[in-house]
Amino acid sequence: MLTKELLNKYTPVVGLEVHAQLLTNSKMYCTDQNQYGSLPNTNIGVITLGHPGTLPMVNRKAIEYGIKMGLACGCAISRHNYFARKNYFYPDLPKGYQISQDKTPLCMDGSVDIMLKDGSQHSIRLTRIHLEEDAGKSIHLDHEKDTLVDFNRAGVPLIEVVTEPDIRSSEQAYALLTEIRKLVRYLAICDGNMEEGSLRCDANISVMPKGSDTFGNKVEVKNMNSIRNVQRAIEFEIERQIMLVEKGETIVSETRTFDAIAGVTHSMRTKEDLNDYRYFPEPDIAPLHINEEWINQIKAEMPSLPQQLFRQFTQEFGLPTYDAQVLTDTKEIALYFEEMCKNTSNYKAASNWMMGPIKSYLNELTLHIKDFPLSPKQITKVIAIIDEGKMSFSAAAQKLFPELINNPQMQPIELAKQLNLLQESDLGMILPLIEEVLEQYPDKVAEYKSGRKNLIGLFMGEVMKKSRGKADPKATSKLLKEKLEA
Ligand code: ADP
Ligand code: MG
DSSP, rough: OOHHHHHEEEEEEEEEEEEEEEEOOOSSSSBBOOTTOOOOOOSOOOTTOOOOOOOOOHHHHHHHHHHHHHHHTOOOSSSOOOOOEEEETTTTOSSSSEEEEESSEEEEEEEEEEEESSSOOOEEEEEEEEEEEEEOOEETTTOSSSSEEEEETTTTTTEEEOOOOOOOOOOHHHHHHHHHHHHHHHHHHHOTEEEEEEEEEEEEEEEETTTOOOOOOOEEEEEEEEEHHHHHHHHHHHHHHHHHHHTTTOOOOEEEEETTTTTEEEEEGGGGGGGOOOOOOOTTTTOOOOOOHHHHHHHTOOOHHHHHHHHHHHHIIIOOOHHHHHHSSSHHHHHHHHHTTTTTTTHHHHHHHIIIIIIHHHHTTTGGGGOOOOOOHHHHHHHHHHHHHOOOOIIIIIIIIHHHHHHHTTTTHHHHHHHOOOOBOOHHHHHHHHHHHHHHHHHHHHHHTTOOGGHHHHHHHHHHHTTTTBBEEEEHHHHHHHTTTT
16 A cells, blocks of 8 residues: 555546447347347357358447437537448457447547536546447356357447546546446446446556646556446556656556456556557448438437436435435436426425335335336325325334335325324314313423423423324424413
8 A cells, every 4th residue: 555645646647448338139230139148159140250241231229329328428429430440360359350430430529527425526528439349258168178259249239438538536437437337327228237248448547746747658457347346446556556656667558457356457468569450441331421310319319317317406406416416326216206206396305205215125125116116106195195294204104105015006195094194283183182281281381481491392292192193293383382372
């Protein structure tokens, strides 16, 4: 571990390259199925395998998904797209090249906004988002001395999101990747599952003396299978580089791999033996022109995005930042909450229900919100009962809520009646009880009148007891004060 002083002498610089597998039915350049988990080598036609004489064609849906991501990040969409061959040899690359985009990425510029735990906001600029195809997978089994190859993944559509070197800490990188995962999930273009490899991230990392504006040599780290591991790899790399620079050594530009168990990076290859990809225009695919009409159509179909919902929840609904963050964490939670807010204007109560009883219930049973038996409308009916003073929140959360889950078709008010949970705010019922209590404690009443105002708690408690917990506390306290101060 380096000292804080030493860490503070340097500014880390990080840029991310994020690959996301697109949730299309078929592959990027042919009709083979794009399906994770199929038996090995079952989704492999002649185009996937790169047989001579076969012709690739562009998957329209993949382009649409790429445009969606670009629009979500405020990118400029390229009207004239040319595909390019990226040549390299690898056993899992059947054609000996990937069809990618080089000079004309589908999306350019744009940015992704992040918010850190301390509330600070940062805008990370994107360089580009381009489309390409995935490679196959080499498989090394314990009992096999040969390497096996599964080509099912070959040709699966990918977008690659490349950021500018705008990231200045591992925490920012963590927040950015979380935001990108949220975006692809909201857009439903990728499942965002880093463990299964449908979302992958390479981190480019360098350090420079604080105050400098000349970036240091960068190191690229690969093979991180969770967002947390991306953060850990960046932290390790920053310290390793600072240590080298302090010793007067220069950083070699190289590709390193992250070992998640040891928490360290190892050198894979240096820049010198990096491939020269010999990019050239793909002769088998005609240039792809994207017109205004298509872009407008995609724009019209864009779902609400997390940042928009965050703004709506904080500005329009007046919710605290924390609530809005939790509520926009996943699209399904946000949509459920939005639906509740169509039926109640007590947004804070809706948020409390979502973040309290509903989340606890889901967590306890490890359920997803889509499996939650109660509709948003049912919950807002419960909120209305509480707001009318007929039931306390705690009675609703602890008694009515679990019963309602078992009887999701019942009207909450009927069930509350059945369970005898409704409070009396009916003055005709409370008033006699108050009078009884005040007659019972003449001394305390005198003390109250001479200034011991906190005796109100005693009177409240007695009235509640007599009503067997059914008197509405708000109405009771109001009426009590009126009586005592009369
Ligand atoms: P390369 O030529 O190695 O592909 P690029 O300039 O295309 O490098 O950048 C690749 C990624 O590395 C981008 O995400 C970019 O932001 C990031 N990057 C570039 N220079 C640096 C640097 N000095 N330190 C950290 N990241 C960098
Ligand atoms: Mg590059």
